[in-house]
Amino acid sequence: MRPLPELTPENTAFWTGGAEGKLMIAFCGDCAHAIHPSQLICPKCWSDKVESRAVPGTGTVYTYTVNHQPWMPDMPVPFALAVVDIDGAPGVRVTAEVVNADPESIAIGQKMKVSFFNIDDIWFPQWEPAQ
């Protein structure tokens, strides 16, 4: 079974926002810096006014890889992993699995949209082609 992240004050919004269909990214309330992975203070200005808010849930493939090796006994392969530049959060990338697409069809520059799937208390972002 897939390992799960430990929920912490800084990452809970990111890993649970999917319950409401929202991709939650942390931003600095003072300097507006987008912070990912999220932190309790802003790495740019050290403000502690860090708040998570929903971004549109779309983005552009910065890079990707197609994984062919089953790293765990029950891991279905192949699948694509996409590193996606997030719309509405400058400088932030989210790495997630690609679904609802031929893994070999993914390309750099492709527009993607997020969806979520749930295990226990975690909602994992996944990417699929936007069109």
Next chain:
Amino acid sequence: MTLNAAITGVGMSDIGRKTNRPAMIHLAEAARRALECAGLTRDDIDGISTYPGKADNSPGMSPLGTGEVRNALGLKTRWHSAVPDGPSQMAPIQVAAMAVATGQARHVLCFRALTESSSQTATQRASIPGAGRARLGGWYSYLVPANAMSASNWAGWMAQRYFHEYGMTREHLGLVATGQRAFAQHNPSAVMRTPLTMDDYLGARMISSPLGLFDCDVPIDGACVVIVSAADAAKDCARAPLTIEAMGAALGSQETWDQRADLTTMGAHDSAADMWKRTDLKPADVDVLGLYDGFSIFVPFWLEAMGFCGHGEAKDFIAEGNIGPGGRFPVNTGGGQLSGGRLHGFGLLHEVCTQLWGQADGRQVEGAKIGACGMGGGFIAGSMLLRRD
């Protein structure tokens, strides 16, 4: 800006796959060979240093800490250190250099021991961080639960972006893999010595695109020891001291594998640039290179990071034959980790030292006097220049 520190001895255990030999046996063998190399005895060792220290978060990745090794080898030390958060697998060498340069110790035994081959099972893969734990924290908690479990995935997406921007192809990486295998045929201690052709390389199964089986280094069981000595103490050793000319540990980006603004560069670029600021030597002065090759793609990244060619130029630099046997800048002449086995950088440094001492039978780079070593991939990196006067 030479440091008052030198490498005076290196030793490697018999490296193998599924050796089922305890890590401590490998370590003791490597230590004995390193002491013989340096002309020192156990009682000359007054410091010990390792990366990362005893760790249980990835099977066989680091079975020994400094305490167990002190106990088993009967060492009495004035200084000891284990460095999980340092300039890559090179951290123990760099902190040892600082320790001897500041008089904390005279001869430091730096070690790396792995039993990843023996520890690997169907459910416990080597180098899957957090394997076997219910919940993950830290930087990899954003990657491993997303099914980006293996460094081959992380290196794979770096390679994909690099291919996209600079027109590198699998054949270029194939030249790295086959070239290092050609070197390995002259290194009896390499684990993979059968000839590897480009067809073999291209025909092997894909692991994480564009990286295939022969782009990935080989998990092994083994240990390597490097002895770092104070400059004045090094004069008493059996061989010419390999002076640490400069080292670099700078790190400019976040501790994770997907957020660096330009993923066609990595921590190597920060650490190597900082290293060159501390020396009058230039890349053209270097005779032999040991560059981290956990994955083949790291070799072109390191070549560019160290300034042996410009950014985006590594594919031509490699295709022109610069880094293989007979090349102007031979890289990983013992076969590297791709053919020699994953000793987490220590094996690469062992080979650079062997070359600088003129002991690399059958693969010796004539007159090698200056060596460059870069360890680490992704966000971790350490760089070092060695000089034999």
